[in-house]
Amino acid sequence: MSAARLTIILRGVGGQLLPFFVRRLATRLADRARSLQIDETYGMAQRGGAVVARLGVELDVPGGSGLRRVLLGLERIEGARGVCDLAAGDIAFIAEGTLPPPGPLAQGVAAPPTGEELVANGASLGVEVVMVPASPNSPWAVVQAAIDRGAIP
Amino acid sequence: MIRGDLWSASRLLAHQLVRAGYAFAASYPGSPTTLITDELAELGRRQLIRFRYAANEKIAFEMAAGAALSGARSAVVMKHVGLNVALDSAIAIAYTGHTGALLLIVGDDPPCESSSNQQDSRVLARLMDVPCLETASIHDLGHVLRLATALSEDTGGLVMLRLTTALCYSSAFVDEPRAEAPPPAPALALPRKQQRYVLVPTNARADRVHGLRRFEEARACGEQPSYLEERAGDGSPGPAFVVQRALAGPFERACARLGIDPPVWQSRMAWPISEGPLKAFLARHARVVVVEELETLLAEQTIVIAHRHDLGTRVEGDWFPPRAHLDEELIAEALARKLGRAHRPPLGTGASLPVVARPPTFCAGCPHTASFYSLKRVLDELPRRPFVSSDVGCYTLGAKPGLEVGDVMLSMGASLGVAAGTTLMGQETVALIGDSTFFHAGLPAFKDAIAQGLDLLVCVFDNGGAAMTGGPMTPTAEGLQRIALALGAAAVEVVDPFELDEMRASLLRLIGTRGVTMLIAKSPCALTVAAAPRRPRVDLEACTGCGSCVTEIHCPAIALDANKKFQVDTQLCVGCGLCAAICPERALTPEPFG
Numbered sequence: 034m035s036a037a038r039l040t041i042i043l044r045g046v047g048g049q050l051l052p053f054f055v056r057r058l059a060t061r062l063a064d065r066a067r068s069l070q071i072d073e074t075y076g077m078a079q080r081g082g083a084v085v086a087r088l089g090v091e092l093d094v095p096g097g098s099g100l101r102r103v104l105l106g107l108e109r110i111e112g113a114r115g116v117c118d119l120a121a122g123d124i125a126f127i128a129e130g131t132l133p134p135p136g137p138l139a140q141g142v143a144a145p146p147t148g149e150e151l152v153a154n155g156a157s158l159g160v161e162v163v164m165v166p167a168s169p170n171s172p173w174a175v176v177q178a179a180i181d182r183g184a185i186p
Numbered sequence: 187m188i189r190g191d192l193w194s195a196s197r198l199l200a201h202q203l204v205r206a207g208y209a210f211a212a213s214y215p216g217s218p219t220t221l222i223t224d225e226l227a228e229l230g231r232r233q234l235i236r237f238r239y240a241a242n243e244k245i246a247f248e249m250a251a252g253a254a255l256s257g258a259r260s261a262v263v264m265k266h267v268g269l270n271v272a273l274d275s276a277i278a279i280a281y282t283g284h285t286g287a288l289l290l291i292v293g294d295d296p297p298c299e300s301s302s303n304q305q306d307s308r309v310l311a312r313l314m315d316v317p318c319l320e321t322a323s324i325h326d327l328g329h330v331l332r333l334a335t336a337l338s339e340d341t342g343g344l345v346m347l348r349l350t351t352a353l354c355y356s357s358a359f360v361d362e363p364r365a366e367a368p369p370p371a372p373a374l375a376l377p378r379k380q381q382r383y384v385l386v387p388t389n390a391r392a393d394r395v396h397g398l399r400r401f402e403e404a405r406a407c408g409e410q411p412s413y414l415e416e417r418a419g420d421g422s423p424g425p426a427f428v429v430q431r432a433l434a435g436p437f438e439r440a441c442a443r444l445g446i447d448p449p450v451w452q453s454r455m456a457w458p459i460s461e462g463p464l465k466a467f468l469a470r471h472a473r474v475v476v477v478e479e480l481e482t483l484l485a486e487q488t489i490v491i492a493h494r495h496d497l498g499t500r501v502e503g504d505w506f507p508p509r510a511h512l513d514e515e516l517i518a519e520a521l522a523r524k525l526g527r528a529h530r531p532p533l534g535t536g537a538s539l540p541v542v543a544r545p546p547t548f549c550a551g552c553p554h555t556a557s558f559y560s561l562k563r564v565l566d567e568l569p570r571r572p573f574v575s576s577d578v579g580c581y582t583l584g585a586k587p588g589l590e591v592g593d594v595m596l597s598m599g600a601s602l603g604v605a606a607g608t609t610l611m612g613q614e615t616v617a618l619i620g621d622s623t624f625f626h627a628g629l630p631a632f633k634d635a636i637a638q639g640l641d642l643l644v645c646v647f648d649n650g651g652a653a654m655t656g657g658p659m660t661p662t663a664e665g666l667q668r669i670a671l672a673l674g675a676a677a678v679e680v681v682d683p684f685e686l687d688e689m690r691a692s693l694l695r696l697i698g699t700r701g702v703t704m705l706i707a708k709s710p711c712a713l714t715v716a717a718a719p720r721r722p723r724v725d726l727e728a729c730t731g732c733g734s735c736v737t738e739i740h741c742p743a744i745a746l747d748a749n750k751k752f753q754v755d756t757q758l759c760v761g762c763g764l765c766a767a768i769c770p771e772r773a774l775t776p777e778p779f780g
Binding site: 038046048056059060063064066067068069070071072073074082083089099100102110111113114115116117118119120121122132133134135136137138139140141143145146150151154158160170 | 188299324352435535536588733736740741745746748750
C-alpha cells in the first residue's frame with residue numbers, strides 16, 4: 034500500500050473553536066493514517082484574531098501518491114485569505130458568514146469578497162471553491178461539508 | 187496505524203520532565219513556551235513538581251540554578267528574548283557548574299509570530315560555551331530530554347534545549363503515559379565553602395578552565411550515535427544534505443513530496459558541532475548543501491570542517507533565503523528549483539482576492555480599550571503632544587493605526603528608561619507599562635527616574651497579571667501604589683479606566699504635576715471575568731451612523747451594518763458598556779441579554 038499526503042488547512046478567527054475542530058479531525062483520521070501532525074498558529078488570537086491550523090496526514094491508499102490540500106475557511110474573510118495556501122487542483126470550503134475585523138470593514142467603507150467572487154477567482158486559478166451557507170457561529174458546518182463531499186475521508 | 191494519545195508537544199514535554207525526575211521548574215511565560223509552563227503549573231497544582239512563575243526570566247533562571255545547586259534535577263523555561271534577561275546569571279552558572287541537572291529550555295520564534303525579534307539561541311549557547319540540543323519533532327522529544335539530562339549530570343554543567351514555534355505548537359499521537367506520580371525526592375546537598383561558586387575574578391579564571399573542560403566533554407558526547415541521524419539515501423546523483431535537527435520534519439516532508447531520497451546527516455547537538463561524524467560524512471560526499479534557518483552556525487562550521495581536514499567537499503550555501511525562517515514550502519521550492527524537479531507549490535499571496543488585514547486587536551471588553559480611548563483624547567488635546575514610550579504587553583497594540591498612542595517600544599521594561607532619556611532631552615514624555623512588565627523590568631528604571639528628578643507620567647495598565655502570556659498574578663494596584671509612593675513618586679492615582687470622566691480628570695491632573703507621577707488604570711483582564719448580562723441595544727432612530735463606536739474604540743464586537751447603523755456581535759460582546767458611554771448621540775442602551 035502506498036501513501037498519499039493530505040494537508041487540511043483550517044483558517045478562522047479566535048473563538049471559533051478551531052483548535053477543537055482540528056483535534057476532532059485528527060482523531061477521525063488517526064485509524065487510516067501512517068503519520069499525522071497538527072501545526073497551529075495562534076498569534077494574539079484570544080478573541081478576534083486570526084487562527085490557522087494545519088493537519089498533515091499521510092494516508093494509506095491504494096496507488097496513492099502526491100499531496101492534496103483542503104482549505105476550510107470557517108469565516109469568509111479568513112477563507113478568502115487562505116486561498117493562497119492552495120495549488121491548482123486543490124479545493125476550498127468557505128463559510129458565507131463573516132466576522133469583520135475592526136477597521137474599514139467594520140466601518141462599512143469596504144466589503145469582503147462575495148461568495149461569487151471567491152468561486153470565480155478560484156476557478157481562474159484551478160482551485161474549486163465551495164461556499165458553505167454557514168454563519169461564523171456554526172463553523173462545524175464547513176468541516177461537515179468537506180466530509181460530505183469526500184474531500185476529507 | 188497510529189498509536190497513543192493526541193499530545194501537544196509542549197504539554198508532553200511538561201509531563202516528560204516530571205517522569206524524567208525533574209523536581210523543580212520555573213519560568214516567566216512567553217510564546218512559544220506558554221503551553222509548557224501552563225501544563226507545568228497544572229502539574230505543580232497536583233504536586234507532581236515544584237513549579238513557580240517568577241517576576242522575570244533572570245529570577246526564574248536563578249531559582250532553577252538554586253535548585254540544581256541543591257542537587258535536584260531542575261529546569262527553567264523561557265522564550266528566546268527572555269534569555270537575554272537571564273544571560274548574566276546563565277553565563278555565571280556556565281562557569282561554576284552545579285550538582286543536579288540544570289536544563290535551560292528556550293523557545294525560539296523563527297517566523298517572528300509573537301516576538302520582537304528572530305534571535306537564534308544557538309548563538310547564545312555558543313557565547314556561554316554550553317551545549318545546545320535540538321529535537322526533530324514531538325516524537326524525538328523524550329529521547330532528546332534523556333540525552334540533555336544525562337549530559338547535564340555527567341558534565342555537571344548547564345544544557346540548553348532549544349525549541350521552536352513550530353515544535354511548541356505542534357501536536358501528534360504519541361504513545362507515552364501522563365505523569366501521575368512525583369519523582370523521588372532528590373538527595374539534597376548544598377555546596378558550602380567551595381570557592382568555585384563565588385565568582386570573584388580569581389575563582390572565575392579557574393572556573394573558566396573547568397567550564398571549558400565541561401564543554402569539551404559535551405562535545406565528545408555529541409559524537410555518540412545516540413545524538414546522530416544519518417541516511418545513506420537511494421544512491422541517485424545529487425548533493426548530500428546536512429540538516430539542522432529542528433528542520434528535520436519539514437525537510438523530510440519536502441523530500442517526500444518531490445520523490446527524492448538524498449543522503450542526509452543530522453545531529454541533535456546543535457552546538458557544539460559533532461565534528462568527527464560530520465567530517466566522516468563530508469569525506470564521503472563531493473557536494474553538500476546545509477539546510478539551516480536563521481543564523482549560519484551549522485553552515486559556517488561545515489565549511490570550516492571541510493577546509494580544516496582538506497576534504498575537498500563543496501559546501502553550497504545559496505539554496506535558501508539567507509537567515510530566513512524555513513518551512514516545508516520554502517524547502518520544497520528550493521529543492522525543486524535546484525534539482526529540476528516537478529513541484530506543485532501553493533499559489534502564493536498574490537492569488538487571494540484582496541482582503542483587509544486582521545491584525546491583533548484588543549479583546550472585546552478589554553480595559554486597555556477604555557484606557558487608550560481616554561489617553562488618546564487627552565494627549566491629542568494638549569498644546570504639544572507628548573512623546574509616548576510604550577512597553578511589551580497587550581497594551582503595545584495602542585500604537586496600532588487608528589489609536590497611535592505609542593511612539594517607541596523596545597523591550598520588557600524599556601518604556602521607563604527610554605522615557606528618562608527623552609525627558610532629559612527636554613521632550614515631554616508619557617511612559618506606558620503593564621503591571622506585570624513593571625515588576626519584570628520597570629521597577630529599577632522607575633526608581634531611577636525619581637532619583638534623577640524627572641517630570642514624567644507613568645501609566646500602569648493593571649489588569650492583574652501577565653494577561654498576554656498565561657496570566658500569573660502580580661501584586662495588586664494597592665501594593666503598586668504603596669511601592670511607588672515609598673520610592674518617592676510625587677503622586678499616584680488609581681482609576682477604573684471604564685470611568686471615563688475620572689480617567690480623563692486624573693490624566694490631566696497628573697500630566698500637570700511636577701516630578702514622577704503614576705496613574706494606575708486598574709481593571710481585570712476581560713478574559714478573566716464573566717461577561718455582564720447586558721448587551722448594547724441600538725435606537726435606530728437616534729443612531730446617525732457617525733461611526734464613532736467603530737472608529738474611536740476599535741472593539742472587535744462592533745461593526746456598522748449595510749445601512750451604516752450600529753450592530754454588535756452578541757457572542758463576542760461581554761457587555762462592558764464602553765460603546766454606549768462614548769456614543770455622541772446616546773443611541774446605545776445596555777439591556778439585559780439572553
